């Protein structure tokens with residue numbers, strides 16, 4: 197395994213870092229304060245090619261592999277220091293484009309991917325429901341076939357990008373008694389009669405990323421809206437999206453952690469107490485070291501999981517390990533950052549206060565830490581090893 201970035205990957209990283217520092221970082225506080233969606237920023241991110249990273253060039257994407265996609269999302273987070281924006285970009289790229297690319301018909305790929313890649317369309321992935329979060333296969337949104345239509349009824353919750361989405365991947369069950377095997381995935385366009393983006397949810401943080409509760413009320417879809425095969429919505433479409441989410445999506449958050457560490461280092465050099473910079477105190481240095489170790493360990497786990505995806509290695513155990521470690525490390529890194537900033541860390545004039553709130557969701561979204569501990573233990577008990 198060689199995780200050294202190629203010259204092309206380094207150049208991409210440099211370009212994205214500069215873009216994010218110039219275009220994203222300056223507005224992060226305002227987006228947090230207002231919660232307004234910045235469509236022109238989304239378009240600029242699309243123009244740079246970030247919204248179509250893993251999609252082949254023939255559909256308007258960059259044709260990047262999982263490792264390159266991870267590195268690019270990491271640079272976006274590092275330069276931009278806006279976790280919410282990373283969440284929206286990650287959902288769009290990883291949870292929407294990957295399933296359309298891997299399970300979409302040629303007509304679906306041609307219809308949706310170019311618009312998703314350039315940023316004309318915003319994508320959302322609608323699996324979670326009020327009564328089905330960790331137990332995602334327990335969804336109640338129903339689908340029935342009526343002639344040449346699928347008819348969806350039900351409601352989702354906590355759906356990233358839903359309030360602004362042009363196209364959603366929505367999951368529905370034809371028969372709840374069949375559990376995961378009853379679930380199919382559908383591509384739903386905004387404006388379809390019977391579909392409503394629902395209310396926008398108020399959150400603790402990540403205000404740059406709108407979260408909503410889409411509703412399907414006799415939402416009639418053409419048969420061509422089916423994504424993948426009937427009954428394979430959970431076992432294939434959702435499973436693949438969630439695998440990529442665990443391995444790649446959190447790259448944006450890793451980047452934010454790297455950028456935060458740089459801010460903290462600068463602060464410890466500049467802030468003086470007892471006539472010395474904070475950086476002189478050994479206990480502060482200990483925290484800096486802990487932050488760096490956690491970030492670097494998380495990065496290695498994430499790059500390894502992405503490498504598994506690129507090299508046709510079983511990735512699900514490694515992706516869960518990476519997701520679990522990265523998101524718990526994120527909370528610990530921000531806790532240390534806030535403590536090093538002291539009272540100023542709690543004030544809105546420094547970014548740590550905002551990023552602390554943003555990172556709080558990391559161990560919940562994409563499967564809670566407990567669920568990933570269960571997945572990891574289950575895999576190990578089934579004899580799946582850590583060799584790759």
Ligand SMILES: Cc1cc2nc3c(=O)[nH]c(=O)nc-3n(C[C@H](O)[C@H](O)[C@H](O)COP(=O)(O)OP(=O)(O)OC[C@H]3O[C@@H](n4cnc5c(N)ncnc54)[C@H](O)[C@@H]3O)c2cc1C
Nearest residue numbers: 321322323324329330354355356560561562563564566567
């Ligand atoms: C900001 C945000 C954005 C999100 N974006 C999306 C999105 O774009 N698309 C989407 O589909 N979903 C999205 N989600 C949903 C997210 O995936 C779920 O919140 C998550 O899976 C947990 O489900 P839940 O919130 O219903 O918690 P619950 O499932 O109710 O869990 C509550 C607690 O019980 C624990 N628990 C549950 N079952 C077990 C068990 N078997 N053993 C041990 N402990 C257990 C959990 O670990 C947790 O601590 C988002 C969530 C948030 C907060």
